[in-house]
Amino acid sequence: METCNCVEPQWPAEELLMKYQYISDFFIALAYFSIPLELIYFVKKSAVFPYRWVLVQFGAFIVLCGATHLINLWTFTIHTRTVAIVMTIAKVLTAVVSCITALMLVHIIPDLLSVKTRELFLKNKAAELDREMGLIRTQEETGRHVRMLTHEIRSTLDRHTILKTTLVELGRTLALEECALWMPTRTGLELQLSYTLRPQNPVGYTVPIQLPVINQVFSSNRAVKISPNCPVARIRPFAGKYMPGEVVAVRVPLLHLSNFQINDWPELSTKRYALMVLMLPSDSARQWHAYELELVEVVADQVAVALSHAAILEESMRARDLLMERNVALDLARREAETAIRARNDFLAVMNHEMRTPMHAIIALSSLLQETGLTPEQRLMVETILKSSNLLATLINDVLDLSRLEDGSLQLDLGTFNLRAVFREVLNLIKPIASVKKLPVTLNLAPDLPEYAIGDEKRLMQTILNVVGNAVKFSKEGNISITAFVARPESLRDLRFPDFFPVPSDDHFYLRVQVKDEGLGINPQDIPKLFTKFAQNQSLATRNSGGSGLGLAICKRFVNLMEGHIWIESEGLGKGCTAIFVVKLAILECSNESKHPFMQKGPANHGQTTFSGLKVLVMDDNGVSRMVTKGLLVHLGCDVTTVSSSDECLRVVSLDHKVVFMDVCMPDGFEVAIRIHERFTKRHERPLIVALTGNANKVTKENCMKVGMDGVILKPVSVDKMRGVLSDLLEHRVLFEAM
Amino acid sequence: MEVGQMQRTWVEYTKSLFREGFLDGQFTQLQLLQDESNPDFVVEVVSLFFEDSERLLNDLTRALDQQIVDFKRVDAHVHQLKGSSSSIGAQRVKNACIAFRNFCEEQNSEACLKCLQQVRQEYCLVKNKLETLIRLEQQIVAAGGSIPIEELSFQGYKVKL
Numbered sequence: 001m002e003t004c005n006c007v008e009p010q011w012p013a014e015e016l017l018m019k020y021q022y023i024s025d026f027f028i029a030l031a032y033f034s035i036p037l038e039l040i041y042f043v044k045k046s047a048v049f050p051y052r053w054v055l056v057q058f059g060a061f062i063v064l065c066g067a068t069h070l071i072n073l074w075t076f077t078i079h080t081r082t083v084a085i086v087m088t089i090a091k092v093l094t095a096v097v098s099c100i101t102a103l104m105l106v107h108i109i110p111d112l113l114s115v116k117t118r119e120l121f122l123k124n125k126a127a128e129l130d131r132e133m134g135l136i137r138t139q140e141e142t143g144r145h146v147r148m149l150t151h152e153i154r155s156t157l158d159r160h161t162i163l164k165t166t167l168v169e170l171g172r173t174l175a176l177e178e179c180a181l182w183m184p185t186r187t188g189l190e191l192q193l194s195y196t197l198r199p200q201n202p203v204g205y206t207v208p209i210q211l212p213v214i215n216q217v218f219s220s221n222r223a224v225k226i227s228p229n230c231p232v233a234r235i236r237p238f239a240g241k242y243m244p245g246e247v248v249a250v251r252v253p254l255l256h257l258s259n260f261q262i263n264d265w266p267e268l269s270t271k272r273y274a275l276m277v278l279m280l281p282s283d284s285a286r287q288w289h290a291y292e293l294e295l296v297e298v299v300a301d302q303v304a305v306a307l308s309h310a311a312i313l314e315e316s317m318r319a320r321d322l323l324m325e326r327n328v329a330l331d332l333a334r335r336e337a338e339t340a341i342r343a344r345n346d347f348l349a350v351m352n353h354e355m356r357t358p359m360h361a362i363i364a365l366s367s368l369l370q371e372t373g374l375t376p377e378q379r380l381m382v383e384t385i386l387k388s389s390n391l392l393a394t395l396i397n398d399v400l401d402l403s404r405l406e407d408g409s410l411q412l413d414l415g416t417f418n419l420r421a422v423f424r425e426v427l428n429l430i431k432p433i434a435s436v437k438k439l440p441v442t443l444n445l446a447p448d449l450p451e452y453a454i455g456d457e458k459r460l461m462q463t464i465l466n467v468v469g470n471a472v473k474f475s476k477e478g479n480i481s482i483t484a485f486v487a488r489p490e491s492l493r494d495l496r497f498p499d500f501f502p503v504p505s506d507d508h509f510y511l512r513v514q515v516k517d518e519g520l521g522i523n524p525q526d527i528p529k530l531f532t533k534f535a536q537n538q539s540l541a542t543r544n545s546g547g548s549g550l551g552l553a554i555c556k557r558f559v560n561l562m563e564g565h566i567w568i569e570s571e572g573l574g575k576g577c578t579a580i581f582v583v584k585l586a587i588l589e590c591s592n593e594s595k596h597p598f599m600q601k602g603p604a605n606h607g608q609t610t611f612s613g614l615k616v617l618v619m620d621d622n623g624v625s626r627m628v629t630k631g632l633l634v635h636l637g638c639d640v641t642t643v644s645s646s647d648e649c650l651r652v653v654s655l656d657h658k659v660v661f662m663d664v665c666m667p668d669g670f671e672v673a674i675r676i677h678e679r680f681t682k683r684h685e686r687p688l689i690v691a692l693t694g695n696a697n698k699v700t701k702e703n704c705m706k707v708g709m710d711g712v713i714l715k716p717v718s719v720d721k722m723r724g725v726l727s728d729l730l731e732h733r734v735l736f737e738a739m
Numbered sequence: 740m741e742v743g744q745m746q747r748t749w750v751e752y753t754k755s756l757f758r759e760g761f762l763d764g765q766f767t768q769l770q771l772l773q774d775e776s777n778p779d780f781v782v783e784v785v786s787l788f789f790e791d792s793e794r795l796l797n798d799l800t801r802a803l804d805q806q807i808v809d810f811k812r813v814d815a816h817v818h819q820l821k822g823s824s825s826s827i828g829a830q831r832v833k834n835a836c837i838a839f840r841n842f843c844e845e846q847n848s849e850a851c852l853k854c855l856q857q858v859r860q861e862y863c864l865v866k867n868k869l870e871t872l873i874r875l876e877q878q879i880v881a882a883g884g885s886i887p888i889e890e891l892s893f894q895g896y897k898v899k900l
Contacts (some may be wrong), residue, residue, distance in 0.1 A: 293798045314872070360764065361763065364764045364767075364768070365764055365767070368767065368771065583773065621819075622789045622791075622819050622822040622823050622826065623787050623790075623791050623823070624784060624787055624791055624822070624823035624824075624826045624827055625822050625823065625826040626782060626827075627784050627787055628765075628768075628769060628772075628826040629826075631772040631777065631780050631784065632768070634772075634776075634777065635771070635772045635774070663822075665818065665822070694821075694822070694825065714893060715825065715826075716764075716765045716768070716825060716826065716828075716858065718764075718768055719768060719771055719772070732789065
């Protein structure tokens, strides 16, 4: 028997089985070949597959498996040895590759699995981030709403607008059905419905403040959910079908200016609150979210701040208006006062001029008249006229200087005078009038009254004259007695007046003068008013006596200047009255020879009568004035040089000139004075500088003093005045004529 | 005319000048200053016054004729004139000057022109009067008499208040 290498299949018995195996192998091969194709196709499509070489391997494995199964198809029938060899090779390769693949998969599958885990993890993370984003967005939304609301609220400073805007904006942002504000009433015991979003009837509706729900809301600074059935929430008739919307209430602090101390923050206990109630729409199944509650709380705080700003602004506006009003009123008052002062000054200035002119004429001519030839009676008459007119001139000066008296800038003209003579003169002056009224006047001078004293003669005489004049004026009958004596210090101290403190000293004495009359008398209650200006006792009897009521006021001021006191005693109407005054005068020491020239102060025999050879310089740019002044001085015997300009003056002036008269209305008048001061520094050697001016005002005088002038004289100058001026000047080296 | 009569005429004339306000006390002062050592004092002063015033009045006319009036200059001139007239005792001229100065302050050229007219008028009047007076005095002196200043007695004098 020959052995054949053919493999004999066993066909007939298992033919059906063979057939099925054949078919299955075919399909397996098909599948095996198509899988790699699919894989390649899809991997080519996706860009991210990291295991390409695994794919190749797997592909190879699958292809070989497919090949194996394919080749298996040929083995069902008789097949050649080649086929068997191919089959074997295929199977061997497949075995190798599949083993390698199996080994490789041990590494790869865990990796693949972990990719999946990572994917899950990332998905979770993404979901979380989404959630958080959602939260942030809502918060930002809330923030935006709050900012917008705040902006709306803060854009106005009017309280009502603020509150209304709050409600409106909140309603809009949160889509509320109703939003209401309850404000505490003035008593603080109730809450009153003040503002609502939708107009409705019961505005003005109040609830007591002590409700538990209200207390609950007020006690926390958070928005609190309250029941829709509580009184503060039940403000409209319930319109929905099912459920009223949820209600939230929050407190709104009402800050007051007084709550803020400088260093503290407002105390909680003293705060008042308003209640804001917010209702969600009914039947909407909406609920209050946390961010919405937060929004409500923030808004409530902002409203509080805005309200306090509005309140502060209101206050400050009110204060400012008040201040403006006051300012206007003060301004007006000040302007009125200024106008009044100016009017008074103008009046005084005009009267000054108008009154002085005729007085000057009277005095000048009377003094001239004195120098002419007169009979003794004529001389006496002229002397009386002169004395009266001097007194009148002084009176005019004093009336016009009342303002200076009040300023306290008036000074006494101290000089030595004959005390007894003063009284005698007063008597002479008053006797004519008293005799007309048939009132006997007696004068009693104490024997120890000094003959001479030092004081202001004119003003003392004026005072005595005024007091005596009053006695005469207000008496219809009876005796008038004038007594004068030296007051003892002890008796002065007994007087006990509130502002009178007599101080005894060796070189002064207190003169006490009493004027007693038996006339109309004064009601003791009216006595204090006597010394006030312009207030006169207006009883029927005295209405015709005339007078301005200034007299006693002026006297009082003079007496005060003389460090004394004046008062009036009367027992009542019809019982007469006594006027008493005490003044301080200086005692004249007779041993002091230098005071002798003052003894006889009369206009005619005053000091030197000629000043022969006195070198004088006159500076005036007006030719006529210059000539007149020169004539005056030449008449008095001076050696006069005249210059018409300041340059010339400075050129000519020298130490020989004892006096320089300069017209200060010239432009450089004051300059010249300064230059002269600079040039001649030693006071006792330099020429005296006297200003001549037509302006009788304080400003000119002050300017002259400022520049260092030694004297000021008012133009026009009479012979006598010039004489007097030169004497005084040379005696005292200074002269300032009272203007 | 004999001296006594001339003297009486002089006295009456002088009194009338005072009465009518043409002259005031200052003129009397000037008359007092005239004595043997200074016999022509009054005449000299008066002549100087005339010269000065004429010059000032011309200056004033020119200054007020300008298109743009320099009130400061005008005021300065008026001030001078006021000074001269008050030194000599020409009362009316002085008063007119005072009014003139007020209008200068207000810078009212219309009123200033009117015032200038007034001042000029017063000046002419007083010039006439003074010239007459001086002529009278010269006549008296030429006739050998003296000016009777003492006879300006108190009685006939009324002060214009």
